[in-house]
Amino acid sequence: MLAVSKKRGGLRLLRLMLVALLFMATALVYVWFRIGITNIDYRIAGEMHRRDILLEENRKLKVEIETLKSPSRIEAIARAKLGMRYPERDQVIFLR
Numbered sequence: 001m002l003a004v005s006k007k008r009g010g011l012r013l014l015r016l017m018l019v020a021l022l023f024m025a026t027a028l029v030y031v032w033f034r035i036g037i038t039n040i041d042y043r044i045a046g047e048m049h050r051r052d053i054l055l056e057e058n059r060k061l062k063v064e065i066e067t068l069k070s071p072s073r074i075e076a077i078a079r080a081k082l083g084m085r086y087p088e089r090d091q092v093i094f095l096r
Contacts, residue, residue, distance in 0.1 A: 067073065078084040
């Protein structure tokens with residue numbers, strides 16, 4: 001009878017250890033996934049910040065393009081650097 005109870009006690013201990021190992025394995029997998037999700041969250045935040053920087057740079061470049069295309073700026077460059085001016089009345093020829 002004593003041998004049977006030792007055998008049952010050993011089986012109970014083995015079952016308890018298996019349940020504990022299964023619980024620990026589950027906990028480790030959960031932690032591993034949470035760490036992965038956290039890393040992805042950090043990467044997403046970094047890319048969103050980079051996107052914001054690029055959008056701001058794009059906005060500044062659009063403003064610069066509009067400034068460079070300004071007719072008054074082009075006229076000033078034509079007069080100052082190229083020596084251009086509006087034609088006199090007698091220099092204009094109308095074609096019909």
